[in-house]
Amino acid sequence: MMNGLYALGLVFAFLWGLILLHDLRGKRKENANSMPLHEEIGVESSKKEERSLKNDGQTDIIIVGAGVAGSALAYALGKDGRRVHVFERDLTEPNRMVGELLQPGGYIKLMELGLEDCLNEIDAQRVIGYAIYKDGKQIRVPYPVEGYDSDLAGRSFHNGRFVQRMREMAASLPNVKLEQGTVVSIIKEKETIKGVRYKKSTGEGKELAAYAPLTIVCDGSFSNLRRSLSSSKVDVLSYSVGLTLENCELPFANHVHMIIANPSPMALYRISSTEIRCLIDLSGQKVPSVSNGDMALYLKTIIAPQVPPEVQNAFIAAIEKGNIRTMPCRSMPADPFPTPGAIMIGDAFNMRHPISGVGMTVALSDVVMLRDLLKPLRYLNNAVAVCNDLQSFYTLRKIFSASPDQAKQEMRQACFDFLALGNVTSKGMMDLLAGLNPQPSSLILHCIAIGIYGVGRLLLPFPSPKRLWLAARILSEISNIVLPAARA
Structure with a gap:
């Protein structure tokens, strides 16, 4: 019966997912039609126009924050020849209790960036799957890494050791400048971000200014620049x-x-x-x-x-x-407003729950995506055109989120039983958790399937008023997860 419920759930999930994704595809098409290609503003422009787009300053890109996302991005952009200036409030080794679990999908992104050596000499531990406990029962679910390199696995480690290795890699590039200082505000002229104001940690407290055609904000969940670039409300x-x-x-x-x-x-x-x-x-x-x-x-x-x-x-x-x-x-949904001259990534842009263990994987995916989007952009001084090109970053990036609800006990049991079914059910969920399947449609369909599976458990064989109410709350909770993911 439970397998039948799963199959029924997938059918409903597919139909519901098609409806939810219809508007998203329409928005993507509309954005694509209105988004000028870089080749139209740079490659096919005259030499005179190219000269006007060229940055004559000392910095191409300012990065605010040198955590996992900021350090990885500085290294990636530096390897591409960009002149990068990174600001970090404190460059001593961080002492955090989160950011210590890298899923296999994050390890793949680390290899794509050429930063896998940062896991050496920090006593990092291999992670091959999950053991899940509930009410005295337990199940083991391995990462679905068949078909990948034999070394593919998750990694867990001290966050500070990992971050310091990444900072060392970034600072080893001659065109990357890593500076300890606190960014206090952004410099905005006629709705365009021109750079940042900051204070050196060893100065007299005087504000200094740094300018660049593009400022990337990735200073974490406590970002003090977020309000300038996003209308999202942060909830604890x-x-x-x-x-x-x-x-x-x-x-x-x-x-x-x-x-x-x-x-x-x-x-x-x-x-x-x-x-x-x-x-x-x-x-x-x-x-x-x-x-x-x-x-x-x-x-x-x-x-x-x-x-x-x-x-x-x-x-x-x-x-x-x-x-x-x-x-x-x-908790903060991704709700930025397009701002020429700036973009946000990582936890400054959208936060995930620490216990899910997906934060670093998403951050490294952000870095790879943004690097690839910036790579063909020869010049960055045309802030409006670059902003239009980078809007696809916000379109492509999806949320892995969840929220507590009155029906959370039933949802937890449904998730546990869903994974315990094994085969395609556990593989699909672990693909998402491991970061091996970043497709938003897969997240949406599995969330809906779990919701319908949980509702089926409540309504069979005979529903009661209380069970009907719980079923309605489960569907409401699923909607709270799915709708933001479809619209992000």
Whole structure:
């Protein structure tokens, strides 16, 4: 019966997906018709026009932020011969509890950029799939990497070590300048971004100006430039609580362990040969206090009993050690407005939940996409024309998002059972999670199929008023995921 529900779900998903994508294709066609090709403004223009487009300054592109996205982009554009000036508030090694899991699709992008060596000498760990726990049951789902290079897998590591290696690679190029300084605002003249104002970290606090034909903002989820380039509203949906477990072994080596605990889901994965990262998601605007011991009590009494027995002692030891860290999990849909002279990528543009582990993979996909779009653009000084060319970046980039809902328990169970079916169901979902299938249509169809699968579980064999209400809430939640993905 469950397999029949899955097949029925795919049929409905296909029909619903066609409807949702119809408007998107229409918008793409409209944008394509109104978007001037670069060849029309550069290659086929006269030599006089080409000279007027050429940048006579010292910098072609300013990049704000030298995290994963900014460092990778600086290296990619520098390799293409661009003169790049990168600003980063703090160039010391970051100490973060997120940005530590790279999916196989992200590893592919890293290889496309020529940056795979950044994973060497940082004690990075191979990741070959997921182990998912719920209500005492467990399933293992490998990454669907058949047909790829035998070395293809995910990687997990200390974020700071990885970022520092990428910064070193970018700074090794003679045409890339990496500078420590805080960008305080953008310079705007007649609706066009001309550069940025910044303060050096070792100066007298005086504002300086840097100019370039194109400014790329990728300064992360706490970006202070976002309001100048996007109308998106940032919401705090939950908080991530981070622990570092030491000298213990996960039940399944080289797997991300996802525990669908009640009420706080968590992820555990190795970030070095001796350390395991534990991320716990606490929903709501307020969480137990770390300073007065409420958080430690919550973790010991509510979460610890749901952790796999193999790591319970290490989990409690990490709590007692006292190094409990929290950070807000922010949600922001991608809603930029076209601005000549500037573009946003990474978490500054659109945020994903840390526990999903897809943030770096999406960021590196952003970098590859933007590099490829910029490569044929010989000159960047015609800001309006370049802005039109780069609008396809916003059109092509899709959201991998989710949000909590009253029916989340049923949705979680539907997802767990859907993956447990195996075969094509688990492969399709893992393709998405691993970053091996970036097609928005696939995300939309699978989300709808899971929703209909969950509704079918509620309505068969006989529905009750309560189950009908839950089914309606599941469809509402699916719409909240699918509609933004189709329109982004």
